[in-house]
Amino acid sequence: MLKKILIANRGEIAVRIIRACQELGLDAVAVYSEVDRMAPHVRMANEAYAIGPASAVESYLRGDKIIEVAKKCGADGIHPGYGFLAENANFAEAVIEADLTWIGPPPEAIRLMGDKVSARETMSQAGVPLVPGTGKSSRMSNDELLAAAQTIGFPLLVKAAAGGGGKGMRNVSKMEDLPEAIRTARREAQSAFGDDRVYLEKYIENARHIEIQILGDEHGNVVHLGERECSIQRRHQKLIEEAPSPVVDEELRQKMGEIAVTAAKSVNYCSAGTMEFVLDKDRNFYFLEMNTRLQVEHPVTEMVTGVDIVKEMLRIASGRKLRYEQKDIQVKGWAIECRILAEDPRNNFMPAIGQIIGLTNPTGPGVRLDSGIYFGSEVTPFYDSMLAKLIVLAETRGEAILRMRRALEEFRITGLPTTIPLHIQLMNSTRFQAGQFDTNFLEHNFSFNQKLDPALVRVAAVAASLMAHQRNQQAILLHQGGASPWRLYGRREALDRRLR
Numbered sequence: 016m017l018k019k020i021l022i023a024n025r026g027e028i029a030v031r032i033i034r035a036c037q038e039l040g041l042d043a044v045a046v047y048s049e050v051d052r053m054a055p056h057v058r059m060a061n062e063a064y065a066i067g068p069a070s071a072v073e074s075y076l077r078g079d080k081i082i083e084v085a086k087k088c089g090a091d092g093i094h095p096g097y098g099f100l101a102e103n104a105n106f107a108e109a110v111i112e113a114d115l116t117w118i119g120p121p122p123e124a125i126r127l128m129g130d131k132v133s134a135r136e137t138m139s140q141a142g143v144p145l146v147p148g149t150g151k152s153s154r155m156s157n158d159e160l161l162a163a164a165q166t167i168g169f170p171l172l173v174k175a176a177a178g179g180g181g182k183g184m185r186n187v188s189k190m191e192d193l194p195e196a197i198r199t200a201r202r203e204a205q206s207a208f209g210d211d212r213v214y215l216e217k218y219i220e221n222a223r224h225i226e227i228q229i230l231g232d233e234h235g236n237v238v239h240l241g242e243r244e245c246s247i248q249r250r251h252q253k254l255i256e257e258a259p260s261p262v263v264d265e266e267l268r269q270k271m272g273e274i275a276v277t278a279a280k281s282v283n284y285c286s287a288g289t290m291e292f293v294l295d296k297d298r299n300f301y302f303l304e305m306n307t308r309l310q311v312e313h314p315v316t317e318m319v320t321g322v323d324i325v326k327e328m329l330r331i332a333s334g335r336k337l338r339y340e341q342k343d344i345q346v347k348g349w350a351i352e353c354r355i356l357a358e359d360p361r362n363n364f365m366p367a368i369g370q371i372i373g374l375t376n377p378t379g380p381g382v383r384l385d386s387g388i389y390f391g392s393e394v395t396p397f398y399d400s401m402l403a404k405l406i407v408l409a410e411t412r413g414e415a416i417l418r419m420r421r422a423l424e425e426f427r428i429t430g431l432p433t434t435i436p437l438h439i440q441l442m443n444s445t446r447f448q449a450g451q452f453d454t455n456f457l458e459h460n461f462s463f464n465q466k467l468d469p470a471l472v473r474v475a476a477v478a479a480s481l482m483a484h485q486r487n488q489q490a491i492l493l494h495q496g497g498a499s500p501w502r503l504y505g506r507r508e509a510l511d512r513r514l515r
Contacts, residue, residue: 024096026387029056092116181251261450373429
């Protein structure tokens, strides 16, 4: 039975897992780098331990230090969250070998599905539809890839075999560009994953990115929790997610869900996971990849199903059976999530760093904020740019869009640029409101052009001038001689006593 959990992560996901632990009566242990000493997850946990310098390589990616802390503090298990070591099969094995509970899928499943080419081979054997492409798990030479491209056809994608997140990926529209794309993708994949294997996949034009959330236990039970729409992306990174999808009806939902459950059972999967698919304009779907971890966007599924996915991961890791059968899973309402990033959409999404000097969080009916920031916190260049996730729930998609727009307008972060203005403009986009978008929407059908009110610009300039003048006056007064306010008060009191 689990009693104390170490969270091997930081930011909003660490806070999310700590809350789940608290609701289940479990002690939560945080780890932190030097720059995260005052972070919310550190202050919320029952215990917290430093694990190294700011660099993730020397802190949050040091599996040996994390296991050492877990043994030292008497933790029963380790939850990796997402990112960092969440999909590292070697770390999962090391946790188990240290007689700790790994709160995630089996290392064998992580290893099998984490390699994109091996995953394609496995899914093909399970009867899951695949995008046409190369399926050789060993390293293919450049000449072999060039020859395979003739059969696959263009446009196509060059993709890293060992990872995802857009790293080591190139879109190629003609044969002349392929050799350089392969070389660039190999170089990027080697740098990001330590593995330069790449493969080719047919590029599905006008496609949507749809994923199915699954939950499995150690007793062979697997259910799906419906789909998420993840097509609003920038450089293959998701910005907005919603559940359900505006283009998936009940028949397609059941078909995709059954395929996802079958695929999960084929690799003896347990814990939370996600099957990602591309959906073409004719509503044909193809396997893209499997994420063997908790997804960033899991809250939208929680909102519409009422299933607490993080709590279920903890229960499953304790050896319990799933509390739900497929017939128990019902999608009610509509949820949308916006990822709030410390990036400047006016400057090609340049990452921003600095101190948060003003913060107003949105509230109200149907609004949820998963955040890793606070007033005065410092945003550093060492980690991912995501500050928070804003999620809303409403009865219909139209109401959810209106609620999200209202919540975004309430959400104020001062001190550095964020993507909040971009999200507001997206909520106002008629094409987004109509559900008419695909994975290329931001690049081809949307232009961010925040208009600044000239009157507000003048007001801001006047306010800044007045503040600068006030600070100068204060600086001058501090250097003047004379009695302090306390001394003047004392003199006044003494004079009053004489006059009585």
